[in-house]
Amino acid sequence: MNTPRSRSVALSLTAVLSAAALAGCGNDPDPVASDPASTSEPSSTPESTDATTEPTDPAETTEPTQPATTTAAPVYFVGDTPMGPRLYREFRQVEADNPYAEAVALMVAGDVVDPDYDSAYPDGRFASIEVDAEEGVILVEAADDGWNTPAPGMTKAQAELAVQQLVYTVQGIAQDRLPVRVWLGDPTNAVPLFGIDTADGLTAADPLDVLALVNVTSPEEGTTVSDKFVANGLASSFEATVPWEIRQGDTVVLKGFSTAEGWMDKLYPWQSDVDVSGLAPGDYTFAAMTDDPSGGEGPGPFEDTKTITVE
Incomplete structure (x- = not known):
């Protein structure tokens, strides 16, 4: 088993898994960071691809309705923050008939869209899920006993973050806080994951302890925008204030703020209309931050950035 990669925490891997259906990822599907029953739908969250064909003339031969081929799944990765490595979320399009397989494969392999993110997993794979x-449990089958103990050089904190990366991803897909049990040989034979016991079911840690306190859902990394766009995501920021900036290199060319739906106890949705009609065409960085009431005396604000192109 290889040593985890050096940035934040590390990994590469592929996963082969069997699955359950993902329902309604459009509403914030994270079962802990925000409550799906009370969360508004992000305006740009990816939706399932629907191949349904509607005929315009009833006399014409209608094509059979095709099921959605892909669906959006929340996949959690690791990124740097002022308080050490934490989890960031990306919505990814995965196969609708088996979302766990592809989503967890992306997670463990560190197959990210945003290059600021990575994964906490060393080489290896899960066999099924x-x-x-x-x-009332999510069963994750280990491929072998290679992940029963921490990888060489993996600290306890890194092991715990890797466990949470899995828990947040599969619970987010399930949209349920079901405990997660890792097994090998027989579903009743629970095995540790990086030395952490799973027999009683792994549960999601407090989001304020493991998640980055600001996360950008839209714009996605590499998005092209023009005139105006809607930025949104999740945050837990002082007095619900979520400042944002557009930068060109080290220069801030536009800034504003959003007011999230809440703060303190978890991450809440935030949204802001951004007018870039006054900017010259080119590449920029959109950054959303937490407010820093300490005036620089504390660890500093959390931040999530996305590269955008203004046309």
Whole structure:
């Protein structure tokens, strides 16, 4: 087993898994960072691809309705923050008939869209994953015993973050806070994950302890924008204030702020209309931040950045 990569924490891997269906990822699907039942839908969250064909003339032969081929899944990666490595979320399009397989494969492999993110996993893979509705647990099958103990050089904090990366991803897909059990050989044979016992079911840690306190959902990394666009995401920021900036190199060329739906106890949705009609065409960086009431005396604000192109 290889040593984890040096940035934040590390990994590369592929996963082969069996799955359950993902329902309604458009509403913030994270079951801990915000409550799906009370969260407004992000305006640019990816939606399922629907191949349905509607005929314009009833006399014409209608094509059979095709099921959605892909769906949006929340995948959690690791990124740097003023308080050490934490989890950031990307919505990724995955196969609708088996979202766990592809989403967890992306997670463990560190297959990111935003190059600021990475993964906490060393080389290896999971063999399968499924939701046992009767028992009320998400069952994750280990491929072998290589991840039973921490990888060489992996600290306890890194191991715990890797565990949370898995828990947040599969619970987000399930949209349920079901405990997660890792097994090998027999589903009743729970095994540790990087030395952390899973027999009683892994649960999501407090989001304020493991998630980056600001996360940009839209614009996505590499988005092209013109005139106006809507920026949104999740944050837990002082007095719900979420400042944002557009930078060109080290120069701030535009700034504003959003007011999130809440703060303090978890991450809440924020949204802001951004007018870039006065900017020259070119490449820029959109940055959303937490407010820093300490005036620089504390660790500093959390930040999530996305490269955008203004046309």
